[in-house]
Amino acid sequence: MAIYECPGCHYRYDEELGDEHEGYPPSTLFENLPDDFICPDCGVRYKEDFERVSDS
Numbered sequence: 001m002a003i004y005e006c007p008g009c010h011y012r013y014d015e016e017l018g019d020e021h022e023g024y025p026p027s028t029l030f031e032n033l034p035d036d037f038i039c040p041d042c043g044v045r046y047k048e049d050f051e052r053v054s055d056s
């Protein structure tokens with residue numbers, strides 16, 4: 001599992017936790033998020049912009 005961070009607003013997507021508010025259950029891998037995934041916090045950064053910040 002890894003954590004990915006938005007370079008714009010520093011929202012973090014943690015694969016272990018998912019983001020249930022956005023409809024992604026725990027253990028959803030970042031690579032399995034839809035290709036049109038947009039940062040739920042700032043809304044201007046796409047999946048390809050996110051940076052992998054840690055492995056856990």
Ligand SMILES: [Zn+2]
Nearest residue numbers: 006009039042
């Ligand atoms: Zn963002």
